Amino acid sequence: MSPLARRLQHAAYGGPEVLELAEVPLPEPGPGQVRVRIHAAGANPLDSKKRRGLFAPGQEAPAEPQTLGLEMAGVIDALGPGVTQWKTGQPVLGLTAQPDAVATHALADADNIVAKPDVLTFEQAAALPIATETAYRTLRRLGVVAGQTLLVHAAAGGVGLMAVQLARVLGATVIGTAGEANHAFLRDLGATPVTYGDGLAERIRAAAPQGIDAVLDASGRGVLPLSVELTGNPDKVLTIADLDAARHGVRFSREMLPVPQVMDDVLPMIEDGRLHMPLEAVFPLEKAADAYHRLDEGHLRGKIVLTTRTPLDPAARALLDMATQPGAPQPHELSAPEARAALDGMWAQLGGEPAAVARTEDAVANGVPVKLYWPEGEGPHPVLIWIHGGGWVLGSAAASDATARDLSRLAGYLVVSVDYRLAPEHPFPAAVEDVMAVAKWVSGEIGALGGDITRTAVGGDSAGGNLSAVLANELPGTFTLQALVYPATDLTHPFPSYEENGEGLMLTKDALAWFQGHYLGEDVDPKDPRVSPLHADAATLAAAPPALVITAGYDPLRDEGEAYAQRLREAGVAVEQVRYEGQIHGFFSMPAAIPEAREAIDRVASALRRARA
Structure with missing residues (x-):
């Protein structure tokens, strides 16, 4: 599509x-x-x-x-x-x-x-271009200079209030027509307000006994005859709103100036506070x-x-406020061991109360620590290899315990949660080698533990989503589903969301650089498909299993996750792609703080249930 x-x-x-x-x-x-x-x-x-x-x-x-x-x-x-x-x-x-x-x-x-x-x-x-350009252009065409008196009709509207402010910066006196409710507002902008209605001419003359030198009509409400009378010259009146302008000998201004020409002059005044657009x-x-x-x-x-953008979820906002308050640890400002000590326990708490499953067991899969979660009911059970996130540097099976339990219980899967080796102690390709070793162990041993090897899925969040996609591409024909939750798919990050969501959120550009520096070092090509699955060739992607791809609107990885979903579609793979518009990176594993995470977890479980059928 x-x-x-x-x-x-x-x-x-x-x-x-x-x-x-x-x-x-x-x-x-x-x-x-x-x-x-x-x-x-x-x-x-x-x-x-x-x-x-x-x-x-x-x-x-x-x-x-x-x-x-x-x-x-x-x-x-x-x-x-x-x-x-x-x-x-x-x-x-x-x-x-x-x-x-x-x-x-x-x-x-x-x-x-x-x-x-x-x-x-x-x-x-978005409120600036037209009102600012119109006010700037019309004052220039009226020739307003210091010492003159300008009358602005509809002075509290977008064009009017910018014209008032620009005229004041130029040194002009400004009279502005507006409803009574906006008079205090106009005074704060430096204009003298007068009320519409009968007797308007007399009120204007009283407010400006020195006379009116120029008029800008932004109202279009039949004020042109009065304006010509006040100035004594239709050339001193300009309208942007009254289509009868020509009948009164008044200019109607509509030819716009280029935005950069206007903003070169105006933006400095907005940045230093001399102008603002309420x-x-x-x-x-x-x-x-x-x-x-x-x-x-x-x-x-x-x-x-x-x-057009969905506001940030209030629960996510509250979590961000807590996480970014002064003194709160930021991963990229710490060493890897310090970041693990500071954050792994917090992530475990954000996962919520652990759900009950039939049983759990620690095991070693071809040398890699794993934790197994059995659902209730008779086996053999479909199998999910779950790979935690954390930028290949942080996280653990223990920190993602609640997620593994939820997916086992809700989807009815025997979950194999992988404790792969972490960078920088074990940089790429250690994590890839570990998840490959676990997948091979599952294919040979899981049957004896009550698993059904013919119904095996793989999934993970963030770096775990990256490793899940790599695993699905490296082992074609192995999996019934790949569940990728805000996956990193292109470590060159060429997409707009990297800049758009790169500051002030749970995952930032600085944090990504820190994670990737530890994982890749200096000699690894970030376009290697085992690093960036978006760079896999079309034949590889065509052999990939069906996919569920979940992204978050306020995530620097949003666009690359969605680009990967699109490439899979183009390769003929069945894909369900869902964006949680108001969410941040990491929300999926934080249901104790962000209730919408429950819906996303249910969505993954539902996809897993369909895949096992």
Whole structure:
């Protein structure tokens, strides 16, 4: 199945109720373009005007579904031919090539985006391009300079409040029309507020006895005659919202400046705090109709933004806050023995209360320590070789005891949990050799222990998922299922999620470098298929068993796990791939802290039950 994007569109004209989410093929960037995995997009009045059919009078519906939005912030995930100034994984903000920014993915011209400043969230960044460009452009075209007085209609909206701030930076006095509820807000921005309604001209003259030098109309609510009267010259009035501008001799400004030209001047002012864009509200993409209802109501204080990204699970957030508090040990800041001492016990606790199984036994499989878990009931039982995570440096069968027990009990498998040798004491290929030795032991000995060798699966999480995929590729025809939980599949990490999720989470870029440095050393090729199974050839993958691939939305390994699932599909392998959007790397083994882990464990158990049938 080809990858899909989701986008907001409407196939009829009308209110927000005509909006719908549609799945469409993932767009491919052309020459000079990039594809952006969009995290947030701004909602603008122009979207609503188009949706209501104001630019298509007399038509009930467009000839084809219409998309919405131009401004966005996200992460580049593909480059078109000739694009050299950007790389995948870079966070950016800017405009899409077509009005289709309210989507999970869209194309942008490489020269009409800029790097997202670290001080801005994706939601804050997505609110900037149109309002900032419009305010910047219109003030330039009005010729506003220090000492003048500017009148801004709809001063508390997105364009209005940026115009107020930019004019104040220029040294102008600003009068802003707004509802009473936004007056204090405008005063905080440095403007003198006046209320809409009867007597507006008199209130403006009272607020600006020196007179009005220029007017920016961002409201489109019939204020152009009054504005011309106040300035005495229609050339001193400019609108971005009133389609009757020409009738009043007023300019309607719509020709946009390139985003980089504007942001070169404006972003420094945002980074040092002289400008800011308040957010009226942030809505998930699934609540787009609610977002546009709020937009259409007007009287906003800032921008409305739609986010395409599922928020971080609150339980995962709480765990991260605990794990990253000052003084909490970070693995890459410790020696390997220190990290094991600090973290293995914590991981065992996060696994939760150990589930009851029929019995357990420690054993040695071709020289490798293993722990066996028998389910209830008569054998012979299907067999699961379970391989723990921990970056090939941390973890143990003891630390993953709760996971092994859960899978044995829920799936009805005899679980063989592997205590493979760890780096840096035993770098690559020691772990691969150990899991291979265990698989060969299982094939020869497990029958005598109540296992059914004809129904053997392999699985693991993180580094264990990596070793499981390698084992499945090295021993074709051996396994009925490979269950890969956020696996590391390409240790060159060329995918956007490596940058996107590389800081401030459970697994970081620094931690990955620490793990891989211990595991690979300096002389191992990270593209060796026994290191990075994504680099296995097509014939090898075609012989692989069916796969369940679980990924987490807030994981630097997310994209490479999903890329591996896609390569398996392309090779003809049956694949179930599930992303837990709000989760972090490691969640699967932490059900005591993250309840959603239980659902993921149940999903693996369900796949195992199907595989044994």
